[in-house]
Amino acid sequence: CGVFGILAPGEDVAKLTYFGLFALQHRGQESAGIAVLNGEKHTLHKEMGLVSQVFGEKLLEQLQGQLAVGHTRYSTTGSSRQVNAQPVVSRTRLGSVVLAHNGNLVNADQLREELLAREHTLLATTDSEEIVHAIGEAVDDGDDWISGTIRALKRCSGAFSLVIGVPGALLGTRDPNGVRPLVIGRLDGRYVLASETCALSIIGARYERDVEPGELVEITEAGLTSHRWATPDPKLCIFEMIYFARPDSRMNAESLYTYRERLGEILAAESPVEADIVIPIPDSGTPAAIGFARRLGIPFQQGLIKNHYVGRTFIQPTQSMREAGIKMKLNPLPDVIEGKRVVMVDDSIVRGTTSRKIVQALRDSGAAEVHMRISSPPVTHPCFYGIDTDSQDQLIAATKSVEEIARHIGVDSLAYLSIDGMLEATGTSGNNFCTACFTGNYPIAIPDRIRRTKLM
Ligand code: 5GP
Ligand code: SF4
Ligand code: MG
Structure with missing residues (x-):
C-alpha cells in the first residue's frame, strides 16, 4: 500500500494528497482514499479504483481541512472490497482519528478478539481498522493522543508504517523493524509524510529523513516532536529495493x-x-x-x-x-x-x-x-x-x-x-534488511495459526 499525509492549514491539503497518492499508485491499485480533518471532525472519501478514477476536482474541493491522510490499497489481508478501503476512522471523546496503514499485522486475530470483547464494532475485516480502534479505545479510556497511540502500537505485532491524523496533529510511525518505508518531507515550512520519496518530489517537497523504526513523529503547527516508543531493530524489506518501490525513490541515500x-x-x-x-x-x-x-x-x-x-x-x-x-x-x-x-x-x-x-x-x-x-x-x-x-x-x-x-x-x-x-x-552488511522471502529468516515471529495459512 501507499500512504501519505500532510499538515498545512490554509493550503489545499486534499489536492496535495491527491498528487502524493498519484505518485504512490504503483503501491496499490485496488482502492484509493483521502480523509481530511477540520478541527475535531473528519471528511472521508474512499472507493475502489485508481486514484485518478476515484477523485475529481469537485470531490477534492469538498475535502477541506487542516490536514489530510491518503491511502492506495493493495490487499494483503481482508478481501478486496470497498469496505476494506482506507483511510480508516474512529470517533473518540477527543474527536476523530483517521489512519492509513502500509504493512500487515501478524497478531490481527488476537487483537480483533480483544477489541470485539470490548464491543468495538469492526465493520471491515482489516488489521488497519483494528489499529485505529485500538487507538480510539486508549483515548476513550483517558489517554491523550500520543500516549493512546503508543499504547495501541505496543499491542501490534508485524509490519506497519502508519500515517495518522488527529485534531491538530499529523502522526507518523513505523514498527520496531521498520519493514515498510516511511519518509518525512518539507514543503514551504510544512511537513509531509509519504511511503516513498517519489511522492515528495511530485509536490515539490524536499526529503528530510526517514521515520525511524520504533519512532513516532508528532507534527503540529509548532513543528516536529519525536517519540521513541520501541527499541529499533531495522529490517527494511529488501523486496522494496529490488522491485516494489519506484526506481526514482531513494532508500539508504541512493x-x-x-x-x-x-x-x-x-x-x-x-x-x-x-x-x-x-x-x-x-x-x-x-x-x-x-x-x-x-x-x-x-x-x-x-x-x-x-x-x-x-x-x-x-x-x-x-x-x-x-x-x-x-x-x-x-x-x-x-x-x-x-x-x-x-x-x-x-x-x-x-x-x-x-x-x-x-x-x-x-x-x-x-x-x-x-x-x-x-x-x-x-x-x-x-x-x-x-x-x-x-x-x-x-x-x-x-x-x-x-x-x-x-x-x-x-x-x-x-x-x-x-x-x-x-x-x-x-x-x-545486509543485517539491516528483511530477506525472508529468499531465506526463510523471518525477523518478526509468525504465530503458528498464521504460519499454517501460507507455509507448506
Ligand atoms: P512471474 O513470472 O512470477 O509470474 O512474474 C514475475 C514478474 O511479475 C516480475 O516481473 C515481477 O516484477 C512481477 N511480480 C509478479 N507477481 C509478483 C508478486 O506477487 N510480488 C512481486 N513482488 N512481484 C511480482
Ligand atoms: Fe516480505 Fe520478502 Fe519483504 Fe521480507 S523481504 S518483508 S518477506 S517481501
Ligand atoms: Mg515485472
Whole structure:
C-alpha cells in the first residue's frame, strides 16, 4: 500500500494528497482514499479504483481541512472490497482519528478478539481498522493522543508504517523493524509524510529523513516532536529495493534505480551468458537489464513493449484476471528479436506465470535462443509483512530447482542473483534488511495459526 499525509492549514491539503497518492499508485491499485480533518471532525472519501478514477476536482474541493491522510490499497489481508478501503476512522471523546496503514499485522486475530470483547464494532475485516480502534479505545479510556497511540502500537505485532491524523496533529510511525518505508518531507515550512520519496518530489517537497523504526513523529503547527516508543531493530524489506518501490525513490541515500543497475552488474559477473541482445521485462526489469548489458558489453534493446495502462498484474485478485492481464500487458517486437540470441532480465520470478508466457512470445517472434537472468534470488518463502506473494505452494522456487524452473518456463538457461550478491549491492552488511522471502529468516515471529495459512 501507499500512504501519505500532510499538515498545512490554509493550503489545499486534499489536492496535495491527491498528487502524493498519484505518485504512490504503483503501491496499490485496488482502492484509493483521502480523509481530511477540520478541527475535531473528519471528511472521508474512499472507493475502489485508481486514484485518478476515484477523485475529481469537485470531490477534492469538498475535502477541506487542516490536514489530510491518503491511502492506495493493495490487499494483503481482508478481501478486496470497498469496505476494506482506507483511510480508516474512529470517533473518540477527543474527536476523530483517521489512519492509513502500509504493512500487515501478524497478531490481527488476537487483537480483533480483544477489541470485539470490548464491543468495538469492526465493520471491515482489516488489521488497519483494528489499529485505529485500538487507538480510539486508549483515548476513550483517558489517554491523550500520543500516549493512546503508543499504547495501541505496543499491542501490534508485524509490519506497519502508519500515517495518522488527529485534531491538530499529523502522526507518523513505523514498527520496531521498520519493514515498510516511511519518509518525512518539507514543503514551504510544512511537513509531509509519504511511503516513498517519489511522492515528495511530485509536490515539490524536499526529503528530510526517514521515520525511524520504533519512532513516532508528532507534527503540529509548532513543528516536529519525536517519540521513541520501541527499541529499533531495522529490517527494511529488501523486496522494496529490488522491485516494489519506484526506481526514482531513494532508500539508504541512493536512488533505487542505481541499486537495481548494480544488481544487474553483479548478476552479470556471477552468471554471464553469450548473447546478441539483452532485453528487460519492462518496467521492473529495466534498470537491472541496463546494468547487466553494460557489464557484459552486450547491446541493450527493447524487445517487449509494455502497455502502461494495465495495472500491475499481480495486484489483481484472481488467477484468471491475472492471466488476462498479462496478455494485455506486454507485446514482443519481432524486428528486434528475430534470429537473435536473447537474454531477458527481470527482477524476480514469483509464480512463473508471467515469465513462461513471455518466453513463448519471444520464441514465436523468432528468437534463436532465450536465456533468463533474474536480479534477485529465488523466492522460496511467502511474505507475511504486506507484500502479496501468495502461499508457499504457489511459489515456483519453493518446489522446483533452478533447472526445473528453466524447463518449466522454457528457457535455454536460467540464473538467479545470489543472496550475497543482493546484499553486497546494498553496500551494507545486509543485517539491516528483511530477506525472508529468499531465506526463510523471518525477523518478526509468525504465530503458528498464521504460519499454517501460507507455509507448506
Ligand atoms: P512471474 O513470472 O512470477 O509470474 O512474474 C514475475 C514478474 O511479475 C516480475 O516481473 C515481477 O516484477 C512481477 N511480480 C509478479 N507477481 C509478483 C508478486 O506477487 N510480488 C512481486 N513482488 N512481484 C511480482
Ligand atoms: Fe519483504 Fe520478502 Fe521480507 Fe516480505 S518477506 S518483508 S517481501 S523481504
Ligand atoms: Mg515485472
